Amino acid sequence: KILILDFGSQYTQLIARAVREANVYCEILPFNKPLPADPSVKGVILSGSPFSVNDDNAPEVAVRDLAGQTPVLGICYGAQLTAKVFGGSVERSSKREYGRATLHIGQQDPILGGLSATSQVWMSHGDSIQRLPDGFHVLATTDSIPVAAFKADGTTQPLYGLQFHPEVYHSIEGKKILKNFLVDICGCSQNWTPAHFVTDTVAALKEKIGDRQVVMALSGGVDSTVAATLIHRAIGPNLHGIFVDNGVLRKDEFQSVLDTYATIGLNVTGIDAKQRFYDALAGKSDPEQKRKVIGGLFIDIFQEEAHRIENVSMLGQGTIYPDVIESVSVHGPSVTIKSHHNVGGLPDTMHLELVEPLRYLFKDEVRRVGRELGIPDNLIDRHPFPGPGLAIRILGEITEEKVQLLQAADDIYVKALKKHNLYATVWQAGAILLPVKSVGVMGDERTYEFTVALRAVTSVDGMTADWAHLPYEFLGYVSNEIINSVRGINRVVYDISSKPPATIEWE
Ligand code: XMP
Secondary structure, three states: OEEEEEOOOOOHHHHHHHHHHOOOOEEEEEOOOOOOOOOOOOEEEEOOOOOOOOOOOOOOOOHHHHHHHOOEEEEOHHHHHHHHHOOOEEEEEEEEEEEEEEEEEOOOOHHHOOOOOEEEEEEEEEEEEEEOOOOEEEEEEOOOOOOOEEEEOOOOOOEEEEOOOOOOOOOOOHHHHHHHHHHHHOOOOOOOOHHHHHHHHHHHHHHHHOOOEEEEEEOOOHHHHHHHHHHHHHHHHHEEEEEEEOOOOOOOHHHHHHHHHHHHOOOEEEEEOHHHHHHHHOOOOOHHHHHHHHHHHHHHHHHHHHHHOOOEEEEEOOOOHHHHOEEEOOOOOOEEEOOOOOOOOOOHHHOOEEEOOOOOOOHHHHHHHHHHOOOOHHHHOOOOOOOOHHHHHEOOOOOHHHHHHHHHHHHHHHHHHHHOOOHHHOOEEEEEEEEEEEEEEEOOEEEEEEEEEEEEEEEOOOOOEEEOOOOHHHHHHHHHHHHHHOOOEEEEEEOOOOEOOOOOOOO
């Protein structure tokens, strides 16, 4: 495997994904964590950073020692740190360089094998390497900087630096450079594939779980379904899935998700707890209070059901890699750990040992593994859906009638997106029921009914998002369908706010 030492760059996860795309396994470690003495580490990549190597508190690692053990590739800050540690100089350049640049290859080297003599790369740096250490040589330049790629001579293991970012999409041949480093220089085999992952993971789960019983909350989402399917492959019916109808799922979702689980062969109990949720939500209109009520009641119900299973001692979860990567804070080299429980935030009081087969996978890898496992596409390609469901899309107090109104409108919207081949073009879409009534006219009659807002966004990770520019004709069609067939709604509007400053959900 490859280790990526993180100095807090916004691109570190992209490096990891690019390495994984080359079918090579890698892990991200904060730069200030002790390196594991692990003979399977075949190479190290040093990430970029918001710091300058000349800052007083600039993060550092012992590059000399690293380069004595395995091949090392420094990217941006990682390259500058390497140059500085070996006696070169890095200065704030008069011209900062952000965005496109043209790379000119000056000297052939295995890391540049198969590249064009010139190609577009992506830059993002304020400092530049002014002078390379003795015994280092330049491999490539750009029009504005003399050192865009370098190699050290005479180190025990190959040591390279790149000023540009090979991991980003706009570095046209960047993936080729990374592959050259991984395969030709580090000697990694490209066997990190969904098929291998499934075989290895199922074997490891068998070994870890043995004949113990595992309980798991399922949500109908991609992560929990893929995790459960892997565990099921390993232990069969000793995995006990629990899927709770909290009354704020999408229309017909409870049954259709249970049907899908049945086709996969999962042992899942569906719990109809709609009424308990409606009772608990009655009179609550504050968004955070609604979230708390739903989260709390979910835990109660899950525990009741888990206690019915004899000898259960393990808890399956669909935690994925972005939830557990230890990230380096840009406000100083302190390490913060983001911890997130996939479903509902189950408490530690159950004293169950965790089973998290997706803990090292990125979302796109989870999808590929899901396809490998034969999970139907309609489940794999589902948009994200929040745990509190339609409850945070019904502004204010929730009643069963309002849930049914919104389910009907949302169902028309989502089906239309699929029918018009727009579903896959947006990251997330849904309808929101506003606590607003307005006047309309239908036939000769005056109406006074609710308004529904349609939301659709494009995004990569949900952290930032833009409103999706859906065609007017499509929006007109959906508006007509909703108003004509959902009694109680006489007006439809489209949300054209980006995140930030708005959020994706309205509550
Ligand atoms: P916002 O509204 O914060 O949403 O822009 C970002 C993403 O998170 C989802 N979301 C939630 N998911 N529990 C969840 O499991 C929640 O309470 C929650 N609130 C928002 C939202 O659907 C979007 O994908």
